[in-house]
Amino acid sequence: MRLVLPEGTSILITGASSGIGRALALGLAAKRLRLYLTGRNATSLMEVVLRCREAGASGVSWGVADLATPKGVAQLFEDIQSSGTVISALVNNAGSGRFGNFASLEHEEIARMVHLLVVAPLLLAKKWLPDWQASRAGGVLQVASTGSFQPGPLTAVYYASKAFGLSWALALRHELRGSGVCVTVLCPGATLSQFSSRAGKSELPWARLPEFVARKALKAWFRGDHLVVPGWENRLLVTLSRLLPLSWVAFLASAGQKPAKKG
Ligand SMILES: NC(=O)c1ccc[n+]([C@@H]2O[C@H](COP(=O)([O-])OP(=O)(O)OC[C@H]3O[C@@H](n4cnc5c(N)ncnc54)[C@H](OP(=O)(O)O)[C@@H]3O)[C@@H](O)[C@H]2O)c1
Numbered sequence: 001m002r003l004v005l006p007e008g009t010s011i012l013i014t015g016a017s018s019g020i021g022r023a024l025a026l027g028l029a030a031k032r033l034r035l036y037l038t039g040r041n042a043t044s045l046m047e048v049v050l051r052c053r054e055a056g057a058s059g060v061s062w063g064v065a066d067l068a069t070p071k072g073v074a075q076l077f078e079d080i081q082s083s084g085t086v087i088s089a090l091v092n093n094a095g096s097g098r099f100g101n102f103a104s105l106e107h108e109e110i111a112r113m114v115h116l117l118v119v120a121p122l123l124l125a126k127k128w129l130p131d132w133q134a135s136r137a138g139g140v141l142q143v144a145s146t147g148s149f150q151p152g153p154l155t156a157v158y159y160a161s162k163a164f165g166l167s168w169a170l171a172l173r174h175e176l177r178g179s180g181v182c183v184t185v186l187c188p189g190a191t192l193s194q195f196s197s198r199a200g201k202s203e204l205p206w207a208r209l210p211e212f213v214a215r216k217a218l219k220a221w222f223r224g225d226h227l228v229v230p231g232w233e234n235r236l237l238v239t240l241s242r243l244l245p246l247s248w249v250a251f252l253a254s255a256g257q258k259p260a261k262k263g
Helices: 019-030 042-055 070-083 107-135 156-175 195-199 210-223 232-243 246-255
Strands: 010-014 034-039 059-064 087-092 139-143 182-186
Touching: 010 019, 010 107, 019 034, 019 042, 019 139, 019 210, 034 042, 034 070, 042 059, 059 070, 070 107, 087 107, 107 139, 107 156, 139 156, 139 210, 156 182, 182 210, 232 246
Parallel strands: 010 034, 010 087, 034 059, 087 139, 139 182
Antiparallel strands: none
16 A cells, blocks of 8 residues: 555654654655654754755745653644644654663663653654544654664663564554555664764664665655665664574674764
8 A cells, every 4th residue: 555645734754853864854855745844953953944945845844842751742743733734644753772781771761762762653643643544645654673673782772662663563554454544664774873973882884874764765655565674784684683582683783782982
């Protein structure tokens, strides 16, 4: 089932201010679609808004929100409503991780990460799902990770949240069979963005460009695929992760986790 977007409606992209979200926004702008972009950094977000307008988007609205808190999600709902934007599709992309032992994480850090990666995506999808079902159109692009297939020592909460996203979105897709609503899961592997430096870990040398990831993701979403893993090395990793014992997979995942170099 292909992604159908009713005329005059917008695609909401979370985490549009940098990295993969920014590349997805520019890719959708080039398709002359209407967008609603959100992130926390207003300056970076405005830059993406301007680039999307230049790239040919039919319309671009935006709002700043911290999706790691219930207040931030409520703020986003309010801003979208007051802008008069009709959302017909959602890209659940905003995310950040944190390198370190689980025992070293603060309570607040854990709660924020789980809200951002688990709670907010569900609340956003739930908000508009009835409208999409009624119009038999629209959809969700859920940004998970190759880490969704692995237990991730030293980023345990992040990996577990990404496993949740994959499982939830594929189950939702099944529930929505024949409804006209299209759910696709994107599982990027290492991608060059601000993600690693923010998480406090070093960038992997084979990391892909966000534009490559976005191109593969949009092709798959518009075609109605259930899952897209950009890059042959990442598909190999996912295949191995599904075949090997989970204790080996955890070992494999830990090998890719190195703290950021100082200085
Ligand atoms: N890079 C990788 O290697 C990789 C691999 C697999 C999956 N992913 C996933 O891809 C997605 C995009 O990551 P990226 O690589 O593009 O990283 P990035 O460059 O750090 O971008 C992350 C985006 O999420 C937004 N964000 C972070 N915390 C937020 C919060 N509390 N509230 C609202 N927005 C927030 C950021 O907004 P501000 O900058 O405005 O704060 C930014 O727009 C994430 O879900 C990540 O888990 C990344």
